[in-house]
Amino acid sequence: MCGAEYPAGPRAPMTCPRCGITGILDVQYDYRAVARRLTRRALARRTDFSEWRYRELLPLGARAHLPALAVGWSPLEPAPALARHLGLGSLLLKDDGRNPSASLKDRASAVGAVKALEARKHTIACASTGNAASSLACMAASLGLQAIIFVPERAPEPKLAQLLTFGATVLRVRGSYDQTWDICQRSCERWGWYNRNAAVNPFLVEGKKTVSLEICEQAEWRLPEWVAVSVGDGCTIAGTWKGFREMRTLGLIRRAPKLLGVQAAGAAPVTEAFRSGAALRPVEPHTMADSIAVGVPRNWKKAVDAVRESGGTMLNVGDDEIQEAMRVTGRLAGVFAEPAAAAAVAGLARAAREGVIPRRAATLAVITGNGLKDTRAALDAAPKPMDIPPDLAAVEAALAP
Numbered sequence: 001m002c003g004a005e006y007p008a009g010p011r012a013p014m015t016c017p018r019c020g021i022t023g024i025l026d027v028q029y030d031y032r033a034v035a036r037r038l039t040r041r042a043l044a045r046r047t048d049f050s051e052w053r054y055r056e057l058l059p060l061g062a063r064a065h066l067p068a069l070a071v072g073w074s075p076l077e078p079a080p081a082l083a084r085h086l087g088l089g090s091l092l093l094k095d096d097g098r099n100p101s102a103s104l105k106d107r108a109s110a111v112g113a114v115k116a117l118e119a120r121k122h123t124i125a126c127a128s129t130g131n132a133a134s135s136l137a138c139m140a141a142s143l144g145l146q147a148i149i150f151v152p153e154r155a156p157e158p159k160l161a162q163l164l165t166f167g168a169t170v171l172r173v174r175g176s177y178d179q180t181w182d183i184c185q186r187s188c189e190r191w192g193w194y195n196r197n198a199a200v201n202p203f204l205v206e207g208k209k210t211v212s213l214e215i216c217e218q219a220e221w222r223l224p225e226w227v228a229v230s231v232g233d234g235c236t237i238a239g240t241w242k243g244f245r246e247m248r249t250l251g252l253i254r255r256a257p258k259l260l261g262v263q264a265a266g267a268a269p270v271t272e273a274f275r276s277g278a279a280l281r282p283v284e285p286h287t288m289a290d291s292i293a294v295g296v297p298r299n300w301k302k303a304v305d306a307v308r309e310s311g312g313t314m315l316n317v318g319d320d321e322i323q324e325a326m327r328v329t330g331r332l333a334g335v336f337a338e339p340a341a342a343a344a345v346a347g348l349a350r351a352a353r354e355g356v357i358p359r360r361a362a363t364l365a366v367i368t369g370n371g372l373k374d375t376r377a378a379l380d381a382a383p384k385p386m387d388i389p390p391d392l393a394a395v396e397a398a399l400a401p
């Protein structure tokens with residue numbers, strides 16, 4: 001990071017011209033001015049229950065055209081039975097699977113699509129294994145933009161079904177995710193499309209941070225000690241931290257929670273960089289949690305810095321632990337999480353077991369995506385139905401202990 005600053009506005013660069021493509025910019029606000037308007041009392045009076053509620057902390061012009069869909073303000077629900085099962089003092093689930101396209105990515109895509117309109121672009125593109133794409137297609141549909149989506153071959157079918165239903169132009173690339181990312185980047189440069197890639201676009205993290213702004217308000221300013229977030233590219237956890245940090249800067253909270261960054265054991269280059277303190281070493285990802293199967297994360301540094309600054313830590317969970325977390329989150333809390341979302345719960349389970357977080361800690365897991373996003377993974381993880389003939393004796397036999 002070179003520390004250079006650029007004024008905001010439609011002509012602002014996306015990445016730092018001095019640092020090149022890896023120089024992701026960081027949006028700053030006039031926090032003194034924001035603090036005068038964004039008080040606890042002022043917030044309590046607001047009737048906009050969506051991420052636009054925090055307008056002063058979003059990079060939008062005064063006349064920004066917003067999607068009609070309700071993005072954000074997902075429920076924050078206590079899960080006492082699941083907390084007991086995992087040995088936690090308390091557990092809140094921030095269920096972001098209940099966004100318009102059923103993942104937390106909607107928070108970012110909504111801001112991206114609004115910024116595209118502001119820049120007078122009518123085509124917006126991204127490369128994604130699924131959720132970034134389905135959420136972008138959804139927001140583009142809501143705002144009348146054309147979405148062009150580059151997907152790698154292995155995207156789960158339900159996510160593809162969403163894209164196609166939302167009317168996006170879908171280009172399925174015969175190649176890895178990284179090749180898919182690359183061809184999208186080059187296409188945006190060539191045809192001047194607006195780029196919704198968290199690796200280059202500084203505004204997406206601004207949308208993602210609203211998850212924490214909401215948590216502060218919904219928890220009535222009494223925050224848990226630990227917040228678990230799964231990590232793929234790293235943008236989500238960086239955004240989660242930016243939200244808490246800004247709430248602290250504004251004097252709305254005194255202490256921010258510690259972050260528990262959770263990666264899948266088969267795709268854990270960010271944890272590795274966090275532990276070694278060295279630069280990221282790309283890996284070949286192997287995990288059923290497709291949304292966090294990122295071999296070359298582009299926001300890894302922001303993620304590592306966020307976790308460190310929060311006083312938290314990172315750990316990895318195996319696919320078997322993710323499957324177990326899917327089952328218990330479903331059975332004990334009634335929340336259906338896709339594998340990457342259940343990874344956060346699996347991370348808390350492991351952290352409690354290994355004493356990484358104190359027993360009886362007050363915790364929160366961000367459920368980043370809905371289980372219907374990947375029904376094959378859910379069916380693999382879930383118990384099997386019992387096949388019976390249509391008679392009572394068979395029912396009795398099946399239900400016998």
Ligand SMILES: *Cc1c(COP(=O)(O)O)cnc(C)c1O
Pocket residue numbers: 103104105131132198230231232233234235236237291292338340341368369370
């Ligand atoms: C994208 C995503 C993540 C991880 O976010 P990153 O910004 O890639 O770290 C976690 N869970 C779900 C469901 C996602 O879609």
